[in-house]
Amino acid sequence: MSKEIYENPDLKKERQNCPFNKEEITHLLDGGKEKTIERKQLENYILSDEQLKDAVPMEYLSHADKYAEELRKACLLMHKLADSPAGQVPTLRALMGAGLGSAVLKEGNPLALHYVMFIPALMGQGTIDQQAKWLEKAYNLNMIGTYAQTELGHGTFLRGLETRATYDPKTQEFILESPSLTAYKWWPGSLGKTANYAVVMAQLYTKGKCEGTHPFMVQLRDEETHEPLPGIVNMWLNPVCISSYIHYGTYVKPTNSKLSYATMVFVRVVVCQDVTTNLRKAVTIATRYSCVRRQSELKPGDREPQVMDYQAQQNKLLPPLAATFAFQLAADHLWNLYHTANNNIEQGDLELLPDLHGLSCALKALCSSEAANFVEVCRQSCGGHGYMSCSNFPRIYGQVTAAETYEGENTVLWLQVARYLVKTRKEQSGGLSVKYLIGEEKGPKTVDTTLEGIVKLYRRAAVGLVDVAIAELDKSGRKGEAPHDAWNHAAVYLIKAAQAHARLFVVESFVDSLKEGKLSAPVRTVLSQLCELFIIYWLLERSGDFFLCSNLTKQDLLLLNSKYVELLAAIRPQAVNLVDSFDLRDEVLNSPLGCWDGNVYQRLFDEAAKSPLNQSNVHESFHKYLKPLLKSNL
Numbered sequence: 001m002s003k004e005i006y007e008n009p010d011l012k013k014e015r016q017n018c019p020f021n022k023e024e025i026t027h028l029l030d031g032g033k034e035k036t037i038e039r040k041q042l043e044n045y046i047l048s049d050e051q052l053k054d055a056v057p058m059e060y061l062s063h064a065d066k067y068a069e070e071l072r073k074a075c076l077l078m079h080k081l082a083d084s085p086a087g088q089v090p091t092l093r094a095l096m097g098a099g100l101g102s103a104v105l106k107e108g109n110p111l112a113l114h115y116v117m118f119i120p121a122l123m124g125q126g127t128i129d130q131q132a133k134w135l136e137k138a139y140n141l142n143m144i145g146t147y148a149q150t151e152l153g154h155g156t157f158l159r160g161l162e163t164r165a166t167y168d169p170k171t172q173e174f175i176l177e178s179p180s181l182t183a184y185k186w187w188p189g190s191l192g193k194t195a196n197y198a199v200v201m202a203q204l205y206t207k208g209k210c211e212g213t214h215p216f217m218v219q220l221r222d223e224e225t226h227e228p229l230p231g232i233v234n235m236w237l238n239p240v241c242i243s244s245y246i247h248y249g250t251y252v253k254p255t256n257s258k259l260s261y262a263t264m265v266f267v268r269v270v271v272c273q274d275v276t277t278n279l280r281k282a283v284t285i286a287t288r289y290s291c292v293r294r295q296s297e298l299k300p301g302d303r304e305p306q307v308m309d310y311q312a313q314q315n316k317l318l319p320p321l322a323a324t325f326a327f328q329l330a331a332d333h334l335w336n337l338y339h340t341a342n343n344n345i346e347q348g349d350l351e352l353l354p355d356l357h358g359l360s361c362a363l364k365a366l367c368s369s370e371a372a373n374f375v376e377v378c379r380q381s382c383g384g385h386g387y388m389s390c391s392n393f394p395r396i397y398g399q400v401t402a403a404e405t406y407e408g409e410n411t412v413l414w415l416q417v418a419r420y421l422v423k424t425r426k427e428q429s430g431g432l433s434v435k436y437l438i439g440e441e442k443g444p445k446t447v448d449t450t451l452e453g454i455v456k457l458y459r460r461a462a463v464g465l466v467d468v469a470i471a472e473l474d475k476s477g478r479k480g481e482a483p484h485d486a487w488n489h490a491a492v493y494l495i496k497a498a499q500a501h502a503r504l505f506v507v508e509s510f511v512d513s514l515k516e517g518k519l520s521a522p523v524r525t526v527l528s529q530l531c532e533l534f535i536i537y538w539l540l541e542r543s544g545d546f547f548l549c550s551n552l553t554k555q556d557l558l559l560l561n562s563k564y565v566e567l568l569a570a571i572r573p574q575a576v577n578l579v580d581s582f583d584l585r586d587e588v589l590n591s592p593l594g595c596w597d598g599n600v601y602q603r604l605f606d607e608a609a610k611s612p613l614n615q616s617n618v619h620e621s622f623h624k625y626l627k628p629l630l631k632s633n634l
Ligand SMILES: CCCCC/C=C\C/C=C\C/C=C\C/C=C\C/C=C/C(=O)SCCNC(=O)CCNC(=O)[C@H](O)C(C)(C)COP(=O)(O)OP(=O)(O)OC[C@H]1O[C@@H](n2cnc3c(N)ncnc32)[C@H](O)[C@@H]1OP(=O)(O)O
Pocket: 089, 092, 093, 094, 096, 097, 098, 112, 113, 115, 116, 117, 147, 149, 150, 155, 156, 157, 158, 159, 189, 258, 259, 261, 262, 264, 265, 267, 270, 271, 274, 353, 354, 357, 405, 406, 407, 408, 409, 412, 416, 419, 420, 423
C-alpha cells in the first residue's frame, strides 16, 4: 500500500487551479527545458549518494570536525565529477554555488577557490606555456590552488599591497617577501589548510622600479607531506610570474594594467547569480512557511488566518520574490556582456573593458546588498522559527552578506561605477550600458505611470543624479579644492548616482526580457505583474531620487502607491506557485520551514531532537556547576 504523501492542507489549496505552467518558468530560469532535465539528473546523481549526507547536523560539530567533514564530502564530490551525467563544467558550476553545492557542503566548499579563482586566474592571465604546464595539473586535482591577494593591512587598495616580488636578473628568479605583519596574506579561502599552491598578487619590482601588482604562481606546501615549504611564513622562493611581462629581464607593460584584475571581474559577474540563488532559497522558505503559519485574528471571530494574508506580510515577501526574477535576468545580461568582452579582449580589443568593469561592479554591489537586505526580511517574516539555525536563514544570510564585502567591498565598487559614469557623461563617449548618458534626455518631462513611463523615470533619475554629482565636483573645483578632495566630498552624490545606474540596468533588463521572451500569456501576465510591482517598489523606496530629477508629483506617488498595493493583492494567490516554479529541492532549501509538503511543526520538532543536549534529560554540567550553585545559598 503506497504511503499517503502528506501535504499541508493550506499549501495544497494554494497549489490548486494554478493559472500558469510552473514548468515554463522553471525552464525560463534554467535556460531551457534541456537544462532543467540536466539539472534534475545532476541533483538526483548527487543527492542520492548516502555518503554525502551529514550523520549529525553540522552545527553540532567542532570547528576542526566541520572542516574535516566538508573536506571529506568535497573530495567525494570531485570523484563523482568524472562520472557526472551533466559533464564537468555544468557540474562544477552547480557544485561551487549556492544551489546544489550548498545542499551538500553546508559550511562551505574547501575546494571552491581552486575552481572559482585559481583556475580562472590561470586561464585569464597565464601564458600558453604556463597554461600547458599548470592547467592540466589543476584540472586533474594534482594541485589545489587559491587566490592570495588580500593582506592583513590591505584588501581594497590593491596598489597598496605590500607583498613584493623582486626580479633577480642573475638567477632569473622572483623573490617574494611579506616585509611586514600587515603584508601577511589574510582571508584567501583554502590558504590555511587545504591549498598547496596559490596565485599570489604582489608588487613587481624589477631594475629597482615598481611595476604594480601582478599575479605569481607560488607553491605553498610539499605535494607529498603537505608541510609548508621552508620559509613559507615570511619568505617565498621560486614563484613564477603568471603572465608574460618579463622578457629576458626587461619588463614589457601590458596593454592595460587592469587586466591583472580580470579574475575579480569574473567572480563579480558570477556572484550576481549566486546571491540570486540564495535569495530564491530564502523567498521559497519564507513564502511556504507564511502560507502554513496561521496566527492572530484578521476578521474578529474567524479562524486564525495564514500570515500571508496580511498585506504587511505580502509587502515583506513579494518584492523579494519579484527581485529574484529581476536579478536573474540582469545577471544573464551581464554574463553575456562578460563573454563578449572577454572574447574581444583575447583578440586584443579592450573597448568593452570599462563597460564590463563598470557594470560588474554595479551589479555585484546592487545584487549582493539588496539580496542581503531581502534575506533578512525573509528571516524576520518567519518570526521565532526564522531565527533558528535549522531554518537555514542564518547560513543563507551569512553567505549573501559576505558577498557585500568580498570581491570588492561594495562602497568601493560603487565609487568605481561613479568614476565610470562621470567620465562617460563628461566625455560624452562610452559604451554599451551608459548610452543614456550620451546626449540630452529627449521627450516631454511629464510623467506617466505606465511601465514605459516608469522606466523613463528611472532613466531621468540615472542621468540626473550623475549631473548632480558632477555639479558638486565642479562646485568644489571652483572653490579651489584638489580633485581628490572634491571627489571625496561628493561621495554621497556619487554613490547615489551609481546605485541609480545599477537599478536602471536591472529595470531595463526585466522589462526588455518580458518584451523579447517567448512566453505564454499566463506566464507573461504573472511576470509582468511581478515586474511592475518591483519597479514601483524601488521607485517608492527611492522616491527622493525621482523627485530630484523629474516632474514626479505627490499625486503620481499616491497613484503609484495604490497601484503597488493592488499588485500585492493580485500576486498573493500565486506566491506558492511562483516559488514552486523555482523547483528547489528540500535538500537544497535545507529548512523545515520551507519543505514542499509544509509539514513544518513535525520537522521542527525532529530537528530539535537532534541536538546533543536533547540526548539526555539532565546534562552533566548540572552536577558540576548548577547544583553547587543551588546549594550555595548565595
Ligand atoms: C567552474 C566555474 C565556477 C563557477 C562558480 C560558481 C559559483 C561561485 C559562486 C560564488 C563565488 C564563490 C565564492 C567566492 C569567491 C571568492 C571569495 C572572495 C575572494 C576575494 O575577495 S578576492 C579579493 C577581492 N579584492 C578586491 O576586489 C579588491 C578591490 N579593489 C580593487 O579592485 C581596486 O583596488 C580598485 C578599487 C578597482 C581600485 O584600483 P586602482 O588600481 O586603484 O584603480 P583606480 O585608480 O581606482 O582606477 C584606475 C582605472 O582603472 C580602471 N579599473 C579599475 N579596476 C578595473 C578592473 N577590474 N577592470 C577594468 N578597469 C579597471 C578604473 O575604471 C580606472 O579607469 P579610468 O579610465 O577611470 O582611469
